[in-house]
Amino acid sequence: MDMLIYTYMEYIVPVALIIGLLALSFKIVNEYERLVVLFLGRFQTVKKPGLRIVVPGIQKAFRVDLRVITMDVPPQDVISKDNVTVRVNAVLYFRVVDPEKAIIQVEHFLVAINQLAQTTLRSVLGQHDLDEMLSEREKLNENIQEIIDKRADAWGIKVINVEIKHIDLNDSMIRAIAKQAEAERERRAKVIHAEGEYQASEKLLAAAEVISQNPQALQLRYLQTLSDISTKEKTNTIVFPFPVEMMQSIFKDNQPKQK
Numbered sequence: 001m002d003m004l005i006y007t008y009m010e011y012i013v014p015v016a017l018i019i020g021l022l023a024l025s026f027k028i029v030n031e032y033e034r035l036v037v038l039f040l041g042r043f044q045t046v047k048k049p050g051l052r053i054v055v056p057g058i059q060k061a062f063r064v065d066l067r068v069i070t071m072d073v074p075p076q077d078v079i080s081k082d083n084v085t086v087r088v089n090a091v092l093y094f095r096v097v098d099p100e101k102a103i104i105q106v107e108h109f110l111v112a113i114n115q116l117a118q119t120t121l122r123s124v125l126g127q128h129d130l131d132e133m134l135s136e137r138e139k140l141n142e143n144i145q146e147i148i149d150k151r152a153d154a155w156g157i158k159v160i161n162v163e164i165k166h167i168d169l170n171d172s173m174i175r176a177i178a179k180q181a182e183a184e185r186e187r188r189a190k191v192i193h194a195e196g197e198y199q200a201s202e203k204l205l206a207a208a209e210v211i212s213q214n215p216q217a218l219q220l221r222y223l224q225t226l227s228d229i230s231t232k233e234k235t236n237t238i239v240f241p242f243p244v245e246m247m248q249s250i251f252k253d254n255q256p257k258q259k
Contacts, residue, residue, distance in 0.1 A: 034099040036062040064099035084130045087168040098156025
């Protein structure tokens with residue numbers, strides 16, 4: 001009996017080892033993945049989606065995701081060109097276009113691209129004033145994206161987009177910006193008021209020239225003013241200037257004609 005069990009074990013153990021090796025050798029590669037295979041430490045091939053065999057101990061496989069990866073860039077303390085300290089964070093969109101380079105040319109390409117994004121973010125924003133950071137964000141995004149994409153090309157990575165999410169200021173700077181905005185609004189209000197006064201003065205000057213050329217227009221204006229006062233002011237006594245020219249005109253019209 002013992003001999004029979006021993007004989008079975010001699011066959012069962014190798015078969016189990018073979019089945020285990022075969023199970024470890026089969027790799028299912030998804031459609032959005034690629035399998036970078038090294039043979040005895042050297043690059044062999046990049047396997048496409050499907051059921052693939054990788055021999056354990058001889059071949060070593062690395063899965064690479066080809067989908068677009070969204071990565072948050074941690075908040076960075078940036079000193080702007082006009083010596084204002086701000087805290088900026090961003091989001092990075094990229095994808096692997098060359099799996100071989102992503103595995104062989106750089107160690108942990110996710111960590112590498114994250115560190116590159118942080119340093120580039122500080123470097124680019126440090127060359128601009130605070131006003132440019134707040135008003136020209138789209139231009140800064142394109143500049144940062146171009147620099148990261150150029151440097152990451154050697155790693156087989158394509159940077160699709162970079163978006164600055166937040167630019168945080170300290171309380172003192174927020175108060176200073178609020179005061180500046182208020183002063184700007186007051187300046188614009190004064191300019192608009194001055195322009196209105198200037199336009200009104202031009203209209204008054206034109207009206208005065210018309211009235212000076214037509215004395216009857218002055219008389220009509222006085223009569224109109226008297227009518228407005230009588231309808232708006234609830235009083236029995238109204239005092240208003242009466243031009244001498246009008247008096248002379250009235251007296252001249254009322255004088256009897258000499259025969």
